Amino acid sequence: MANRYFLACLVAVIIAGTVLYIMDQMELNLAKSEILSGYTLLGLIVFLGAFNVRKKLSMLPLLKASTWLVFHVVGGLLCIFLFWVHTASIWPDGNYEIALSIIFYLVFFSGIGGFFIQKSNAIKLTETGIEVIYERIPAELSEIRERSEAIVLECTKTTSSDTVANHYIATLAWYFKRPRFYWPTLLGHGNAKTWLRNNQASVTRYLNEEETGYFNQLIELAELKKLIDEHYTLQDINKKWLLVHLPLSVGLLIISFWHVLLVEVFAI
Amino acid sequence: MVEISVKQNTLTRPQRWDSPFDSDMTKADVKKLLAIEEIAAIKADRFPARISLEGILQNDTRIVAFKKGELVVREGDYGNSAFLILKGSLRIVLSPSLPGAILGRSKEHKRGFFDAVSQLWTSNWLPETRDPDRYGPTKTGAAKNAASTRIILQDIPAILDKHSTATINQGALFGELAALGRIPRTATVLADEDSELLEIRWQGLRELRAYDEGWRRMIDERYRQTALIAHLNEVPEFNHLNDEEIQLVADQCLFETYGSFDWHTSFKKLQNRSEANEPVIARQGDYPDGLLMVRAGFAREAVNHGTGKRTVTYLGAGDNFGMFELHNAWVNTNDSNLALGTTLTAVGYVDVIRVPASVLAEFVFPNIDAPVNMAEQSVGKSQSNDTLMQWAVDERFINGRQTMIMDLNKCVRCDDCVSACAAAHDGNPRFRRHGKTIDHWLVANACMHCADPVCMIGCPTGAIHRSLSGGTVIINDDTCIGCGTCANSCPYQNISLVQISDAKGNGLVDDQTHRPIMKATKCDLCSDQIGGPACVRACAHDALQRVDFKEFTS
Numbered sequence: 001m002a003n004r005y006f007l008a009c010l011v012a013v014i015i016a017g018t019v020l021y022i023m024d025q026m027e028l029n030l031a032k033s034e035i036l037s038g039y040t041l042l043g044l045i046v047f048l049g050a051f052n053v054r055k056k057l058s059m060l061p062l063l064k065a066s067t068w069l070v071f072h073v074v075g076g077l078l079c080i081f082l083f084w085v086h087t088a089s090i091w092p093d094g095n096y097e098i099a100l101s102i103i104f105y106l107v108f109f110s111g112i113g114g115f116f117i118q119k120s121n122a123i124k125l126t127e128t129g130i131e132v133i134y135e136r137i138p139a140e141l142s143e144i145r146e147r148s149e150a151i152v153l154e155c156t157k158t159t160s161s162d163t164v165a166n167h168y169i170a171t172l173a174w175y176f177k178r179p180r181f182y183w184p185t186l187l188g189h190g191n192a193k194t195w196l197r198n199n200q201a202s203v204t205r206y207l208n209e210e211e212t213g214y215f216n217q218l219i220e221l222a223e224l225k226k227l228i229d230e231h232y233t234l235q236d237i238n239k240k241w242l243l244v245h246l247p248l249s250v251g252l253l254i255i256s257f258w259h260v261l262l263v264e265v266f267a268i
Numbered sequence: 269m270v271e272i273s274v275k276q277n278t279l280t281r282p283q284r285w286d287s288p289f290d291s292d293m294t295k296a297d298v299k300k301l302l303a304i305e306e307i308a309a310i311k312a313d314r315f316p317a318r319i320s321l322e323g324i325l326q327n328d329t330r331i332v333a334f335k336k337g338e339l340v341v342r343e344g345d346y347g348n349s350a351f352l353i354l355k356g357s358l359r360i361v362l363s364p365s366l367p368g369a370i371l372g373r374s375k376e377h378k379r380g381f382f383d384a385v386s387q388l389w390t391s392n393w394l395p396e397t398r399d400p401d402r403y404g405p406t407k408t409g410a411a412k413n414a415a416s417t418r419i420i421l422q423d424i425p426a427i428l429d430k431h432s433t434a435t436i437n438q439g440a441l442f443g444e445l446a447a448l449g450r451i452p453r454t455a456t457v458l459a460d461e462d463s464e465l466l467e468i469r470w471q472g473l474r475e476l477r478a479y480d481e482g483w484r485r486m487i488d489e490r491y492r493q494t495a496l497i498a499h500l501n502e503v504p505e506f507n508h509l510n511d512e513e514i515q516l517v518a519d520q521c522l523f524e525t526y527g528s529f530d531w532h533t534s535f536k537k538l539q540n541r542s543e544a545n546e547p548v549i550a551r552q553g554d555y556p557d558g559l560l561m562v563r564a565g566f567a568r569e570a571v572n573h574g575t576g577k578r579t580v581t582y583l584g585a586g587d588n589f590g591m592f593e594l595h596n597a598w599v600n601t602n603d604s605n606l607a608l609g610t611t612l613t614a615v616g617y618v619d620v621i622r623v624p625a626s627v628l629a630e631f632v633f634p635n636i637d638a639p640v641n642m643a644e645q646s647v648g649k650s651q652s653n654d655t656l657m658q659w660a661v662d663e664r665f666i667n668g669r670q671t672m673i674m675d676l677n678k679c680v681r682c683d684d685c686v687s688a689c690a691a692a693h694d695g696n697p698r699f700r701r702h703g704k705t706i707d708h709w710l711v712a713n714a715c716m717h718c719a720d721p722v723c724m725i726g727c728p729t730g731a732i733h734r735s736l737s738g739g740t741v742i743i744n745d746d747t748c749i750g751c752g753t754c755a756n757s758c759p760y761q762n763i764s765l766v767q768i769s770d771a772k773g774n775g776l777v778d779d780q781t782h783r784p785i786m787k788a789t790k791c792d793l794c795s796d797q798i799g800g801p802a803c804v805r806a807c808a809h810d811a812l813q814r815v816d817f818k819e820f821t822s
Contacts (some may be wrong), residue, residue, distance in 0.1 A: 001810055027416065055684060055687075055688075055808075056388075056691075057385070057388075057693050058684075058688030058691050058692065058802045058806045059379075059385075059688075059691060059797050059798075059799065059802060060381070060384055060385065060388050060793075060798070060799060061798055061799030061800075061805070062799075063805075064804070064805045064807075065684065065805060065806050065808040066807060066808050066809060066810040066811075067805060068808065069808040069809070081386065118680040118682075118809075119680075121679055121680065122676065122677055122679055122680050122681075122809070123677050125676065125681065126676040126677050126708045131676070131702065131705055131710060133681075133701060134681065134683075135704060180302045185490075218324070235681050238680050238681060238682065239682070243797075
């Protein structure tokens with residue numbers, strides 16, 4: 001992978017250097033150098049968009065997707081450099097250009113952000129120690145909920161005490177209902193852990209030995225659910241960032257082509 | 269009152285022998301075969317009524333004629349049938365092997381570029397759709413693939429000059445080891461003169477061996493006579509010996525089998541898969557009495573560590589055990605520490621050839637350099653380095669040749685691999701991104717294309733088979749009857765049964781019982797796709813690999 005990044009960076013530097021050199025020559029000949037940077041930029045944007053097409057054509061030997069990703073990331077960085085060269089500023093004038101720039105930056109930052117989020121989340125997901133398929137999470141949570149309710153019912157029946165049941169209705173039922181602590185998990189806070197510990201501590205003193213046995217089973221399930229919640233949050237964000245990046249990329253492509261069309265029409 | 273009509277697509281449930289080995293086999297052919305000495309000796313009354321001897325001969329065999337020089341089997345091919353010579357004689361090329369170019373190895377069918385692209389619009393958007401017309405009794409057999417795929421060697425005298433060969437004559441059986449042992453053909457065989465052979469596909473051979481004592485004995489004896497000599501010729505330590513010496517060595521070799529041939533049935537039930545349950549082949553601290561050559565299956569090499577045993581490596585077909593210690597004992601006769609440094613246990617099932625120390629002293633040690641102490645090298649690794657190896661052996665993942673392993677620290681759980689697999693296979697992925705994990709590794713539920721593909725045991729039609737080159741285990745959808753034997757046999761739950769439907773998505777059902785028609789599906793390594801496994805190419809993070817654990821853990 002490192003070798004491919006080196007190769008992609010080398011290619012990017014050669015392209016950037018070549019474009020800058022030719023633009024310089026064009027300036028000397030009083031030609032419009034923005035044409036070159038603009039079309040290079042457009043070509044690069046199309047190339048970056050082709051990565052998604054490659055994913056759909058998985059049956060064809062069009063290089064490995066990992067190679068495409070390397071060139072996609074480095075190409076994205078080259079893109080922003082060429083954008084600055086093309087506009088000769090980081091924030092161009094004109095309403096249309098500003099709109100184009102906003103979309104451009106959104107695509108760029110969502111791409112870079114998504115790249116690092118995915119890399120980071122992959123390790124966080126592994127650290128949970130369990131593996132859950134995203135689409136299976138509702139079924140897994142439902143199963144945990146059923147098991148927890150069965151434990152509470154059995155506890156009530158066996159011990160003739162409703163302490164655990166009341167505590168469950170007041171606190172844990174909310175927790176088991178659906179994925180919880182989405183944002184704290186995303187931001188790396190330990191709210192779920194603290195919440196569970198507090199709710200455990202608040203009731204343990206009122207339980208006898210038999211009830212404690214049942215309650216510990218509940219806590220085990222709650223701990224498992226906490227891990228599944230983590231999977232839900234991290235996998236969810238891993239998928240959803242693309243819902244920002246992809247539509248914006250399509251928008252950028254359309255608006256860029258419109259920009260080229262306008263430039264060419266007015267050039268006549 | 270509203271009348272509800274339910275339209276059902278029906279299909280006659282496929283049966284064993286729906287697709288006979290050769291649909292041109294006649295009753296007269298069967299009668300002729302029953303008169304042949306080797307078959308006449310079979311006690312037909314020992315066979316159950318549903319698998320009669322006549323039925324086997326009619327459906328699981330075919331008579332094939334070969335012209336002088338024609339190749340019958342090629343070394344390295346995965347074949348699913350054995351041959352009985354009815355007429356003529358054949359020549360086995362022992363050593364050195366014939367070059368691939370002479371053998372005319374054919375390439376497997378791959379889609380062309382445009383054919384691959386056309387999947388985008390030709391594939392049905394509904395999963396697992398099939399054309400019902402393709403199923404049912406089919407015309408198969410020798411005539412179908414006759415002259416077009418045969419290769420005739422022109423210059424046989426040159427082959428005889430350059431290669432060591434042996435002749436086998438009328439009445440001899442060969443190819444049974446590859447057919448039953450699920451291993452590649454060990455030698456190339458060609459017709460020495462115009463010959464007629466009875467080709468028996470492995471299902472039929474399995475039944476003959478199971479129900480007839482004479483054939484069982486013959487198959488076992490053939491193993492010693494042909495396979496062992498061929499094997500010894502391949503082993504570097506023995507390949508300098510001449511035919512006479514090889515025969516002497518072969519005569520003194522002992523065959524040993526540890527564990528169960530059907531190891532997968534007990535493996536699925538066992539909770540404790542540690543080495544404690546494995547049959548011991550050689551014990552650490554004991555004195556070695558012979559070289560152990562693994563012929564088939566796997567063995568675990570472990571050292572005593574604390575109160576348990578630490579797995580340091582595993583041995584597969586072609587690996588040896590004890591060479592260093594035996595050589596050391598031969599060189600240093602006065603050394604007090606000549607005992608084995610590791611314990612060898614059978615993982616599931618292992619076929620071992622024991623070559624006595626006296627044979628090695630006479631034929632091998634004077635001609636070789638001091639062997640490397642492989643065990644010492646392995647023991648030298650850290651304990652944590654062995655964790656993955658230990659786990660792979662315990663879970664039998666070592667059986668895999670193309671195990672799908674994912675680095676979870678790289679995997680972003682995007683499921684691009686699953687989508688790519690579905691795109692290449694009738695809209696339904698052939699694996700699940702789910703499985704057993706250790707550390708940051710996940711072995712996904714994808715066919716591992718095992719060295720010992722136990723899924724092939726018991727397939728009544730031979731639908732699940734090895735591809736002719738490369739050893740990829742694939743399922744012939746046309747002959748699969750959806751019985752689920754392979755799925756039940758697979759110890760790793762890597763084969764799924766799916767209900768098939770017509771192009772409109774209506775599920776196909778049996779016309780008699782109205783039960784759904786099922787087909788077994790699994791990863792085929794995208795064997796018909798031009799780019800190879802789509803899952804590997806689709807992973808944008810290089811998290812997914814197809815590996816052989818031996819290489820992966822080394």
